[in-house]
Amino acid sequence: MDSKQLLAFALDKIDDMKARDVVQLDVRDTSDITDYMVVCSGTSKRHVQSIADNVAKEARHAGEEPLGYEGQDEGEWVLVDLGDVVVHVMQDHARSYYDLEKLWG
Structure with missing residues (x-):
């Protein structure tokens, strides 16, 4: 998959x-x-754990092995690195604290 297809795939699995x-x-x-x-x-x-699990599991089924998968045990902030797309799944308090949208947007 190219990066736009991978993005659409990840968004679908999150949804x-x-x-x-x-x-x-x-x-x-x-x-x-x-x-x-x-x-x-x-x-x-x-x-949070279920969303990240679904993205990682479905990516594997589609032949896109995640490069990284971190934070699963804590469940505050789980990162799924798909290479061209990195998915951050967060609880509200972690999301507001780190404010990734402001940092990267």
Whole structure:
């Protein structure tokens, strides 16, 4: 998949799990490590974990092995690195504290 297809794929898998406040950031001009970042919120630790699990599992099924998968145990902020797309799934308090949209937007 190219980066735009991977972005659409990730957004679809996030939507499947009813993530809230989904924001996509085009960071191609500001980052050498990825093309897009997706930031979304889950309502609880379990919801955050489930959203990230779904993205990682479905990516594997589609032949896109995640390069990294971190934060699963804590469930405050789970990162799924798909290479050209990095997905950040966060609980509200972590999201407001780190404010990735402002940092990268």
